[in-house]
Amino acid sequence: MENNQQHLLIKLANTKMPYGKYKGRFLIDLPEHYIVWYKNKGFPSGKFGEQLHLVYELQLNGLEDLVRKIREK
Known part of the structure; x- marks a missing residue:
């Protein structure tokens, strides 16, 4: 995996929703219906x-789960 892709996944693993109903929840943990919306x-x-x-x-x-495992490390 390229270093840039690794950086993107690490950043994503640790980024939280900045506003709204799911404020404070990790982006990867947002409900699927919300992402589809x-x-x-x-x-x-x-x-x-x-x-x-x-x-x-x-x-x-x-x-x-790939991203969640990155966050656990």
């Missing part, structure tokens, strides 16, 4: 939107 609505622009899109892709492929 964002997908349908349109992800926010910028780094935060990119992270939510990555969460969507990880959840879609059942890889959330």
